[in-house]
Amino acid sequence: MILRKSCPTQITPYVTYGLITANVLAFLYEASLPPQALNEFFHLAAVIPQELTLSFSGISVNQAVPKWATLITAQFLHGGFLHLGGNMLFLWVFGNNIEEKLGRAKYLLFYLSCGVLASLAQWFFAQDSTIPSLGASGAIAGVMGAYILRFPQVEILGVVPLGFFFPSFRVPAYFFLGFWFIQQAFYGIASLEAPTNIGMESGGIAYWAHAAGFVFGAVLGPLLGLFSDKSHEESLSG
Secondary structure (H helix, E strand, C coil), X not given: CEEEXXXXXXXXXXXXXXXXXXXXXHHHHHHCXXXXXXXXXXXXXXXXHHHHHHHXXXXXXXXXXXXXXXXXXXXXXXXXXHHHHHHHHHHHHHHHHHHHHHCHHHHHHHHHHHHHHHHHHHHHCCCCCCCXXXXXXXXXXXXXXXXXXXXXXXXXXXXXXXXXXXXXXXXXXXXXXXXXXXXXXXXXXXXXXCCCCCCHHHCCCCHHHHHHHHHHHHHHHHHCCCCCHHHHXXXXXX
């Protein structure tokens, strides 16, 4: 479990705070729904690969929310408290530094774009699935992909729960995030061979979305000014 990293910011990361707040509020709304209504809500606002495939083919699925829009709305939905908590912890730890470097407007565009592209990557490998795909994981993976490029040597502090013991560890960001990416890519490849056991097809973890989001973040971050001092100055003045 990751706890924090040794790289403070000089700004108040309002966009990161806003994204966390939006995710929490969306989850509270989900929690207020009875099971049948929650299922209907997920089918309305989450990505349903089969319906997205039909939409891309020009076939209407007669829903209030256009299927392309679910690529964004799904980023604010979660399947449970642990799903939400884990995602928001990673966003809290890594998001502020990337927001500072990109500037608030570019950071929001970057975050949402990574989420959309990650969902499309997962859809590509499961185009006929009827299981809702949701969560901020793809977008946050994009933040992590940018982080490993911009802050590879930042020290990550975490703990390993072992019963009543919680030994801590400190590793550089490139090791922690690099290991995470390799793990997601490995499971993504494995899901091609056993789609009913791993990945979106089982309603579990969308490994392709994670791996793809990480790669897209590493590509989009520099394009949007991740290494530019100007973007840092805009963040401070914004």
